[in-house]
Amino acid sequence: DTEVTQTPKHLVMGMTNKKSLKCEQHMGHRAMYWYKQKAKKPPELMFVYSYEKLSINESVPSRFSPECPNSSLLNLHLHALQPEDSALYLCASSQEPSGGTVSYNEQFFGPGTRLTVL
Amino acid sequence: ELKVEQNPLFLSMQEGKNYTIYCNYSTTSDRLYWYRQDPGKSLESLFVLLSNGAVKQEGRLMASLDTKARLSTLHITAAVHDLSATYFCAVSNFGNEKLTFGTGTRLTIIP
Numbered sequence: 001d002t003e004v005t006q007t008p009k010h011l012v013m014g015m016t017n018k019k020s021l022k023c024e025q026h027m028g029h030r031a032m033y034w035y036k037q038k039a040k041k042p043p044e045l046m047f048v049y050s051y052e053k054l055s056i057n058e059s060v061p062s063r064f065s066p067e068c069p070n071s072s073l074l075n076l077h078l079h080a081l082q083p084e085d086s087a088l089y090l091c092a093s094s095q096e097p098s099g100g101t102v103s104y105n106e107q108f109f110g111p112g113t114r115l116t117v118l
Numbered sequence: 119e120l121k122v123e124q125n126p127l128f129l130s131m132q133e134g135k136n137y138t139i140y141c142n143y144s145t146t147s148d149r150l151y152w153y154r155q156d157p158g159k160s161l162e163s164l165f166v167l168l169s170n171g172a173v174k175q176e177g178r179l180m181a182s183l184d185t186k187a188r189l190s191t192l193h194i195t196a197a198v199h200d201l202s203a204t205y206f207c208a209v210s211n212f213g214n215e216k217l218t219f220g221t222g223t224r225l226t227i228i229p
Contacts, residue, residue: 043206088158106166107151111160112159
């Protein structure tokens with residue numbers, strides 16, 4: 001299995017809702033990432049998990065709460081979002097968190113969840 | 119702070135023509151990546167470049183890296199419509215998971 005999967009593909013939620021985005025990979029990768037991408041912009045890093053521990057939080061508002069239950073799964077819990085949070089949310093994984101002996105350490109991206117906040 | 123710039127931001131070219139996309143980055147980096155993104159879709163990895171002078175080719179696309187100039191190029195040869203997409207370069211360093219993306223180049227191939 002050489003892919004990253006994300007569910008749901010599309011999500012519409014109100015500002016008072018609580019929802020979760022899910023990401024899964026079975027490539028044995030030990031680093032997983034959440035990115036936010038607004039239309040016609042490059043992806044922006046939100047969080048990095050290394051060996052199931054949060055290693056980078058790019059000053060993301062607390063209404064976004066990441067969780068890594070195990071090495072294959074990554075969740076993003078959403079609560080009290082704002083309309084400006086509407087975007088494509090991409091999950092990615094890479095073999096090792098910080099390169100180490102793996103020179104390429106390519107990040108492989110999932111298909112994304114298109115989130116609309118009303 | 120690491121900054122990554124691409125030019126041009128938009129490129130419209132005719133089928134069969136050649137063109138180059140440029141990616142400049144502001145500080146020393148160990149790895150440079152090229153990704154492709156179709157509208158509304160995810161990112162597809164195209165190339166990973168590690169060392170000065172590295173050149174990689176896949177079909178009509180060729181990427182190169184000049185670490186001294188902090189410059190990477192993505193060259194398109196004899197463009198075809200299927201290559202229409204947005205192309206991003208991105209850089210990272212050993213010991214740092216963060217991937218910093220360029221601004222992106224939206225490429226449109228006109229028949």
